[in-house]
Amino acid sequence: MPTSAIAVRCADHTVRATLERWLAELRIAAPPGLALDVALVPEIEEQNGERVFEQPEVGFLRGPDGRGLRIVWEEAAAVADLPGGAQTATVRLSAVAAARLEQSLSNFFMAVVIILLRRAGWYHLHAATAIDPVSRGWLFAGNAHCGKSTTAALLAASGWQVGTDDAAFLEARGARIIVHTCHAPIALRPGGRALLARAGGIELPERGKVGYWPEDLGGVWTPLVSPEIVIFTTVGDAQTTGERIPAAAALGELVRWSAWVMLEPDLAQDHLNALTRLTVQARCYRVTLGRDLFARPNRLTELVT
Amino acid sequence: MTDRYKRHPDLRLADVEGDGVVLHLGTRRYFSVSESGLALLQALETPRTIPELVEVLLERYEVTPEQAEASVRQFLDTCHTAELLIEEGTR
Numbered sequence A: 001m002p003t004s005a006i007a008v009r010c011a012d013h014t015v016r017a018t019l020e021r022w023l024a025e026l027r028i029a030a031p032p033g034l035a036l037d038v039a040l041v042p043e044i045e046e047q048n049g050e051r052v053f054e055q056p057e058v059g060f061l062r063g064p065d066g067r068g069l070r071i072v073w074e075e076a077a078a079v080a081d082l083p084g085g086a087q088t089a090t091v092r093l094s095a096v097a098a099a100r101l102e103q104s105l106s107n108f109f110m111a112v113v114i115i116l117l118r119r120a121g122w123y124h125l126h127a128a129t130a131i132d133p134v135s136r137g138w139l140f141a142g143n144a145h146c147g148k149s150t151t152a153a154l155l156a157a158s159g160w161q162v163g164t165d166d167a168a169f170l171e172a173r174g175a176r177i178i179v180h181t182c183h184a185p186i187a188l189r190p191g192g193r194a195l196l197a198r199a200g201g202i203e204l205p206e207r208g209k210v211g212y213w214p215e216d217l218g219g220v221w222t223p224l225v226s227p228e229i230v231i232f233t234t235v236g237d238a239q240t241t242g243e244r245i246p247a248a249a250a251l252g253e254l255v256r257w258s259a260w261v262m263l264e265p266d267l268a269q270d271h272l273n274a275l276t277r278l279t280v281q282a283r284c285y286r287v288t289l290g291r292d293l294f295a296r297p298n299r300l301t302e303l304v305t
Numbered sequence B: 001m002t003d004r005y006k007r008h009p010d011l012r013l014a015d016v017e018g019d020g021v022v023l024h025l026g027t028r029r030y031f032s033v034s035e036s037g038l039a040l041l042q043a044l045e046t047p048r049t050i051p052e053l054v055e056v057l058l059e060r061y062e063v064t065p066e067q068a069e070a071s072v073r074q075f076l077d078t079c080h081t082a083e084l085l086i087e088e089g090t091r
Helices: A013-026 A095-099 A101-119 A148-157 A190-196 A247-257 A265-281 A299-303 B035-043 B050-060 B065-081
Strands: A007-010 A035-040 A051-055 A058-062 A069-073 A078-082 A088-093 A123-131 A137-141 A167-173 A176-181 A186-188 A202-204 A209-212 A227-235 A241-244 A283-289 B004-007 B011-016 B019-024 B029-033 B085-088
Touching: A007 A013, A013 A035, A013 A101, A035 A101, A058 A101, A069 A101, A078 A101, A088 A095, A088 A101, A095 A101, A101 A123, A101 A167, A101 A265, A123 A148, A123 A176, A123 A247, A123 A265, A137 A148, A137 A247, A148 A186, A148 A190, A167 A265, A176 A265, A186 A190, A227 A247, A227 A265, A247 A265, A247 A283, A247 B011, A247 B019, A247 B029, A265 B011, A265 B019, A283 A299, B011 B035, B019 B035, B029 B035, B035 B050, B035 B065, B050 B065, B065 B085
Parallel strands: A007 A035, A035 A088, A137 A227, A227 A283
Antiparallel strands: A051 A058, A058 A069, A069 A078, A078 A088, A123 A137, A123 A167, A167 A176, A186 A209, A202 A209, A241 A283, B004 B085, B011 B019, B019 B029
């Protein structure tokens, strides 16, 4: 298994091995210099700082230095400090949190990694990514119930290269925005599995979903996509329909699905610039996904021609 | 009476093919502005009087000074409501 580019330093062998394995499985080709400095501590003080952002199980507080962030896990006492500009996250885990480490990976530690990567100029976006059979990069952005994962699974089953179904990282490289992905199972709810007529998969009980590797669906995982087409999805009924939208409207959508842009004022302009460049580089569409797509996946490519 | 206006330091601006997009990091809100509105907000990085802002529009657009001043005042009102401005020199 490849090692991760994000270093893990921890005196506890089990914790370090678990984090290293998780990061290696994600296959995030992170820029050098990022690190998690993890310590098990007997006690963690109550967190009373200013809350600047919330997501399920994870709170974001203004950092003690006023510029950075403190990330707290709400399920058990765990805290990560990322002072302004720092490329190392200092993580403190209580014994309870350490015992539930696996549960913390997809929320608490993923949040820490997202903020660390932002320090290196990689900007997180809730999006799925894919490359179609004629090598065009696609990005599907939206919230947790907008059909991204089901679409990613359908495209993988149709032979497309698929990156991620939810966590994409934008990086400005030369004149273009490229999107790094991570290697994680495409997580489907029961409805998505039924539409795809899929059995098997990896049970993800904490998320109420079943995961499928792109390779298991007949696709190929791709770590990098250069988007030419950006789709903002919603789930509809029978027919798949879509319309092209102006870049400014697309930027409004991207801001919604890249909420971190509002955090850490020192980084906000660069983050906004990356989102802006993506809207200019790609053709952007608002698409309502219908059931017809499962009989005719090419409907998506027809919509953008 | 306010003498000078400045954009709020929590604002971040983007120019998207002529349209303006504004993030307010403090209120966590997002706004779209016209090309002229973006030009005014860019000028408001440093404190400006209304006559100075009118000049910004006159340099860019073929409008009368009266039209430009009306536009500036309306824009400032809108920005004030959205907490996008800091007003200086109130007396």
